[in-house]
Amino acid sequence: MATARPLGRTETDAVPVKAGGRWTRPRLRREIPHGNRRGVAARVWTQRSAYVFLLPGMLIFSVFTLAALIFAVYLTFHRWSIIEPDRPFVGLDNYRDMIQDERFTGSVLNTIYFSGASVPLSMAIGLLLALLLNLPLRLRGLFRAAFYLPVVTPFVVSAILWKWLYNGDYGLFNHYLLQAHLIDAPLLWLSDKNLAMPAVILMSVWAGTGFSMVVYLAGLQAIPDELYESARIDGAGVWQRLRYITIPMLRPTTLFLAVMGIISSLQVFTQIFVMTSGGPVNKTTTMVYYMYLWAFKYFDMGYASTLAFALFLMLLAFTALQLRLMRQGFDA
Amino acid sequence: MSGVVAGVDLRQAAPEPAAPDRRSPRNGVNRFTWQQKVVTYLVLAPLAILFVAPFAWLISASFQPMGEIFSTSPHWVPKDPTLEGYKGFLNVGHLTKAQQGQGHGDWRWFVNSAFVAIAITVLQTFFNALCAYCFAKRRFPGRNVIFMLFLATMMVPGQVTLIPNYLIIKHIPFFGGNDWMGNGGHGWLDSYWGLIMPGIVSAFGIFLIRQYMLSIPDQLLEAARIDGASEFRIFRSVVLPLCAPALAANAIFTFQGAWEDFFWPLIILSSPEKITAPVGLALFVVQNRTSWTLLFAGSVIATLPMIIVFLVFQRKFVQGIALTGVKG
Numbered sequence: 189m190a191t192a193r194p195l196g197r198t199e200t201d202a203v204p205v206k207a208g209g210r211w212t213r214p215r216l217r218r219e220i221p222h223g224n225r226r227g228v229a230a231r232v233w234t235q236r237s238a239y240v241f242l243l244p245g246m247l248i249f250s251v252f253t254l255a256a257l258i259f260a261v262y263l264t265f266h267r268w269s270i271i272e273p274d275r276p277f278v279g280l281d282n283y284r285d286m287i288q289d290e291r292f293t294g295s296v297l298n299t300i301y302f303s304g305a306s307v308p309l310s311m312a313i314g315l316l317l318a319l320l321l322n323l324p325l326r327l328r329g330l331f332r333a334a335f336y337l338p339v340v341t342p343f344v345v346s347a348i349l350w351k352w353l354y355n356g357d358y359g360l361f362n363h364y365l366l367q368a369h370l371i372d373a374p375l376l377w378l379s380d381k382n383l384a385m386p387a388v389i390l391m392s393v394w395a396g397t398g399f400s401m402v403v404y405l406a407g408l409q410a411i412p413d414e415l416y417e418s419a420r421i422d423g424a425g426v427w428q429r430l431r432y433i434t435i436p437m438l439r440p441t442t443l444f445l446a447v448m449g450i451i452s453s454l455q456v457f458t459q460i461f462v463m464t465s466g467g468p469v470n471k472t473t474t475m476v477y478y479m480y481l482w483a484f485k486y487f488d489m490g491y492a493s494t495l496a497f498a499l500f501l502m503l504l505a506f507t508a509l510q511l512r513l514m515r516q517g518f519d520a
Numbered sequence: 521m522s523g524v525v526a527g528v529d530l531r532q533a534a535p536e537p538a539a540p541d542r543r544s545p546r547n548g549v550n551r552f553t554w555q556q557k558v559v560t561y562l563v564l565a566p567l568a569i570l571f572v573a574p575f576a577w578l579i580s581a582s583f584q585p586m587g588e589i590f591s592t593s594p595h596w597v598p599k600d601p602t603l604e605g606y607k608g609f610l611n612v613g614h615l616t617k618a619q620q621g622q623g624h625g626d627w628r629w630f631v632n633s634a635f636v637a638i639a640i641t642v643l644q645t646f647f648n649a650l651c652a653y654c655f656a657k658r659r660f661p662g663r664n665v666i667f668m669l670f671l672a673t674m675m676v677p678g679q680v681t682l683i684p685n686y687l688i689i690k691h692i693p694f695f696g697g698n699d700w701m702g703n704g705g706h707g708w709l710d711s712y713w714g715l716i717m718p719g720i721v722s723a724f725g726i727f728l729i730r731q732y733m734l735s736i737p738d739q740l741l742e743a744a745r746i747d748g749a750s751e752f753r754i755f756r757s758v759v760l761p762l763c764a765p766a767l768a769a770n771a772i773f774t775f776q777g778a779w780e781d782f783f784w785p786l787i788i789l790s791s792p793e794k795i796t797a798p799v800g801l802a803l804f805v806v807q808n809r810t811s812w813t814l815l816f817a818g819s820v821i822a823t824l825p826m827i828i829v830f831l832v833f834q835r836k837f838v839q840g841i842a843l844t845g846v847k848g
Contacts, residue, residue: 235661238654238658238663239660241653241751241752242654245651248647248720248721249670253676253681256684257680257684263684317564317567338571340826341826342780342826343782343798344780344782344798344822348802349578351805353574360577360594457783458782461786461806462805465806476679483683483787489686492683496679496680496682496683500677507675511674511675
C-alpha cells in the first residue's frame with residue numbers, strides 16, 4: 189500500500205518548524221495524547237485499528253479469564269453438580285464445609301510439606317551446581333546438559349519413569365539399596381504412608397533442579413568480574429568471596445526462584461495423579477489433587493471451586509510478590 | 521524489510537556478543553589449581569550420573585522385552601534388544617478395539633499432541649504480539665485500563681478458572697449439539713477447539729513481548745507511517761521482524777508448555793483417539809496396564825520433541841530464561 193491514508197497527514201506534518209523561537213516538530217494526528225481536548229469518541233475513532241488488533245485477544249480473555257473468574261465466585265455459593273439438574277444456592281455452606289473438612293486441612297498440610305521440602309532442596313542443589321559449572325571446566329557444557337535433561341523431559345514421562353524406579357519388586361532403588369545392604373527388605377516407596385511424600389518430593393527435586401541451576405547461572409554471569417578481582421587484590425579467599433560477593437549479589441535471583449518455586453509447587457498435581465493417586469491414606473493428597481477429585485470424581489463443581497479459592501488465597505501473596513519482582517526487573 | 525535496521529540498537533537480547541572464553545585464564549580471575557579441578561569433578565560426576573541415570577534407564581528399558589524389564593537384576597544394556605515397544609505405536613491401526621483396550625499405545629497420541637501444540641504456539645504468538653503491539657506502541661483511550669486488567673489476571677492461578685472454564689467449554693453455543701443458549705450437548709468438550717481456544721492468549725506472553733517492543737524506537741514506526749504503511753503493515757513488516765527474539769522466547773515456552781500440558785487435556789478430552797500423548801501415557805500407567813516396554817517406548821517418543829526443541833534453540837532458550845526468568 190503506497191497510497192497515503194485519508195487522515196489528513198502529509199509529509200510536511202512531520203517536518204520540523206520554527207515556532208516561538210524553538211525548533212519543534214508537529215505531532216502526527218494518530219499520536220494525540222490523552223490530555224488532548226478532542227473528545228474521547230474522536231480519539232477512539234482515530235485509533236480504531238488498535239481496537240481491531242486487540243479484539244481477538246480481548247474476546248478470548250473476557251470469556252476464559254474474566255467471565256470464568258466471576259463464574260468461579262458464583263459457583264462457590266452453589267451446590268453445583270454436573271449430573272443433577274438442580275443447582276441450589278447454598279450461601280456460605282461450601283466454605284463452612286471446607287473449614288470442617290479434615291481431608292481438606294490434610295491436603296493443605298501435605299501441600300505445605302511438599303513445597304517446604306522441594307523448593308529449598310532444588311534451589312540449594314541448583315545453586316551448588318551453578319557455582320561449580322560457572323568454573324572454567326572442559327566438560328562444562330556436557331554437565332549443564334546432564335543436569336538440565338530432567339527439565340526438558342515432559343513431566344508425565346518423569347512421573348511414569350520414577351513410578352517404575354520406586355516399584356517395590358523390580359524398581360532400581362530397592363535393587364541398589366538391597367545390594368548395598370542399606371536396607372534389609374524392599375521398601376514400598378509409594379505405598380508406605382511415611383515414604384510416599386518424600387518419594388514424590390525426591391522426584392520433583394530431580395525434575396526441577398536443572399531450572400534453578402540455569403537461572404542461577406544467568407545470575408552468576410551478571411556479577412561483574414571486577415568485584416572478584418578487587419576482592420582478590422584485598423586478599424579475600426574463596427569462601428570470603430562467596431560469602432560477601434556471590435551470595436549477596438544473587439539475592440534477587442534467589443528471591444525470584446523462591447517465589448516462582450513456591451507458586452508452582454503449591455499447584456503440584458501431575459506427579460500425584462500418576463504416581464500415587466493421592467494415597468496411601470490421603471498422605472499425598474495435595475490441594476489441587478483434592479480439588480480435582482471433587483470436580484471430576486464426585487462432580488461437585490461448587491465445592492471444588494471453593495477449594496480452588498482456598499488455593500488462590502494461599503497463592504495470592506506470593507503472586508503479588510512475584511509481579512512486583514518482575515516489574516522491578518523489567519522497568520529497571 | 522529485513523530484521524536488521526542499520527543504526528538501531530535493541531536494548532536487550534539482541535544477538536549477544538560472543539561469550540568470552542572462560543577457559544583461557546584472563547586476569548587470573550578464573551584460574552584454579554588442578555587439585556580444585558579434581559575436587560570439582562569429584563562432586564559433579566556422581567551428581568551428573570544420578571541425574572542422567574533414570575533417563576538412561578528409560579531409553580534402555582524401551583528396547584527391552586517385558587521379561588528383561590521384570591528381571592530381578594536390571595540390565596543397563598539390553599541383552600536382547602527389541603523394537604516391540606516402538607512397533608506397538610506404529611502398528612496400532614491394525615489392532616482391534618479390544619486389543620487396544622488391553623493396553624496398546626496409539627501413534628495418534630503424538631500426532632494429536634503435535635497438532636495441538638503447534639496450533640497453540642502459532643496462534644498464541646501471533647495474538648500475543650498483536651495485543652503487545654497495541655499496548656507498547658499505540659495510544660488509545662482505555663489502553664492503560666485494559667493493560668492493567670491483563671496484568672492483574674496474571675495473579676489468578678489456572679486452577680481457579682479451571683472448573684468454570686470446563687463448564688464454559690461445555691456450554692459453548694452451537695457446538696457439540698448445543699442450542700444457542702449453550703444447553704443440550706457437550707459443546708467443545710472432547711474437541712480440539714476446547715483445548716486450543718483458551719490457550720491462544722496469555723497475559724504473561726503479552727507482557728513479555730510488550731516489554732521487548734518498548735525498545736523499538738518510535739521514529740521507525742513514524743517513518744513507516746509517513747511512507748503510507750497501514751497499521752497492520754507496520755506491525756507485520758517493521759515490528760514483528762524486530763522483536764524476533766521475544767517472539768521466539770514466547771513460542772518456545774508456549775510449545776513446551778502445550779506439548780507437556782496434562783491437566784487441561786485430561787479433563788477436556790475423553791475419546792481415546794483424540795487424547796494427547798501425556799494424557800495417553802498417564803492413563804496407561806494409572807489404569808495398571810502391564811506393557812511397560814510399550815509405555816517406556818511411548819515415553820521416549822514423547823520426550824524427543826522436547827529434546828529437539830531444546831537442542832535447536834539451546835542458546836535462545838537460556839537467553840529466554842535469562843530474559844524472562846520463566847519456563848513454561
